[in-house]
Amino acid sequence: xENVEQHPxxxxxxxxxxxxxxxxxxxxASNYFPWYKQELGKRPQLIIDIRSNVGxxxxxxxxxxxxxxxKHFSLHITETQPEDSAVYFCAxxxxxxxxxxxxxxxxxxxx
Amino acid sequence: xxxxxxxxxxxxxxxGQNVTLSCEQNLNHDAMYWYRQDPGQGLRLIYYSQIVNxxxxxxxxxxxxxxxxxxxxxxxxxxxxxxNPTAFYLCASSTGGGTGELFFGEGSRLTxx
Numbered sequence: 001x002e003n004v005e006q007h008p009x010x011x012x013x014x015x016x017x018x019x020x021x022x023x024x025x026x027x028x029a030s031n032y033f034p035w036y037k038q039e040l041g042k043r044p045q046l047i048i049d050i051r052s053n054v055g056x057x058x059x060x061x062x063x064x065x066x067x068x069x070x071k072h073f074s075l076h077i078t079e080t081q082p083e084d085s086a087v088y089f090c091a092x093x094x095x096x097x098x099x100x101x102x103x104x105x106x107x108x109x110x111x
Numbered sequence: 112x113x114x115x116x117x118x119x120x121x122x123x124x125x126x127g128q129n130v131t132l133s134c135e136q137n138l139n140h141d142a143m144y145w146y147r148q149d150p151g152q153g154l155r156l157i158y159y160s161q162i163v164n165x166x167x168x169x170x171x172x173x174x175x176x177x178x179x180x181x182x183x184x185x186x187x188x189x190x191x192x193x194x195n196p197t198a199f200y201l202c203a204s205s206t207g208g209g210t211g212e213l214f215f216g217e218g219s220r221l222t223x224x
Contacts, residue, residue, distance in 0.1 A: 044201070089153060098169065
């Protein structure tokens with residue numbers, strides 16, 4: 001079955017700098033890659049997703065890139081702000097199959 | 112308000128006891144899921160249901176049971192056979208399939224004393 005690895009497990013950046021979180025997946029047939037954000041004490045929420053027919057997607061300060069050949073995808077957050085501090089999860093699935101999540105990255109934005 | 116509701120938020124139980132976590136949604140979603148969240152291990156799928164009266168095991172189903180008698184409800188029972196039940200449990204729903212957004216509840220924290 002699918003296996004998703006996420007790195008790093010923790011990430012600390014200065015406010016205003018960029019943050020990058022990387023994930024690799026094992027099943028080349030996977031075609032859907034969402035990212036969820038979980039703030040402290042709150043439920044995970046979808047922040048951005050990408051499908052295998054595109055290589056990059058942007059939404060304001062957040063972008064996701066996908067390299068199907070290498071089987072990895074990344075989340076990029078620019079101009080980080082204190083409210084970006086949270087745990088971020090990547091995930092992968094194919095077709096109607098269930099999502100498989102990565103282990104999570106705890107991002108801390110230092111003022 | 113539309114959403115997904117889990118209860119109780121906190122639960123304590125003694126070893127050897129079964130406990131049932133409630134999950135209700137009014138989003139008219141076909142699919143519902145139960146995840147377990149442990150530090151450093153991400154979200155691991157326990158059980159999921161894509162339609163009423165049908166459900167499948169996820170990656171860590173041992174020691175858990177579910178039912179899906181109504182579209183709105185997907186309760187999870189943590190049985191005494193679950194060897195390490197202390198964890199944070201998240202219920203989610205979606206319109207179905209693997210490419211739809213998951214809507215999560217606020218979670219239930221179970222502590223076994």
